Amino acid sequence: MVERISWFSPVDYEILLFFEDHDIALTAKSLAYNIDYNRRYVNERMRVLENAGLFDNTDGIYELTDFGREFLAGDVDEDDLPEP
Template identity: 75%
Template sequence: MVERISWFSPADYEILLFFDACDIGATSKVVAYNIDYNDVYVNKRMRVLEDAGFFTNDNGIYELTDFGRAFLNGEVEVSEVEALDESE
């Protein structure tokens, strides 16, 4: 179960759950199509998640990092993720 993070948008959870279910490399457009969100918005949120260490991005192909997998597996403290909020 993924914990509630204050700076996550609802799309962030959907993005992470997509990669949890399909551990593949995918573009933000493919992810947006599969989670039924606007592709421009998903691209923006994936860049935020990439900056926070959840994804790598190789020429537009996003893949979960070990940190992203650990978060999805409940192995990362919420406080650690909360501290990644750059808007504060």
């Protein structure tokens, strides 16, 4: 489980928890379906998390970056996480 980050919204934690359990690539629409959140809101937050370096987006398909995996492993401090 990731620590509390001041600029995260509640869905950000749900997104990261999903990817912590499923290290896969998928669209925001598929992710929204799986975590039971609005697709547009998930897409908006995925862009924020991508700008922070946690996810890569290739043609609308998101996957964790190595930095994102380090963050989930607890190896990244909040100070090292760029605020988008």
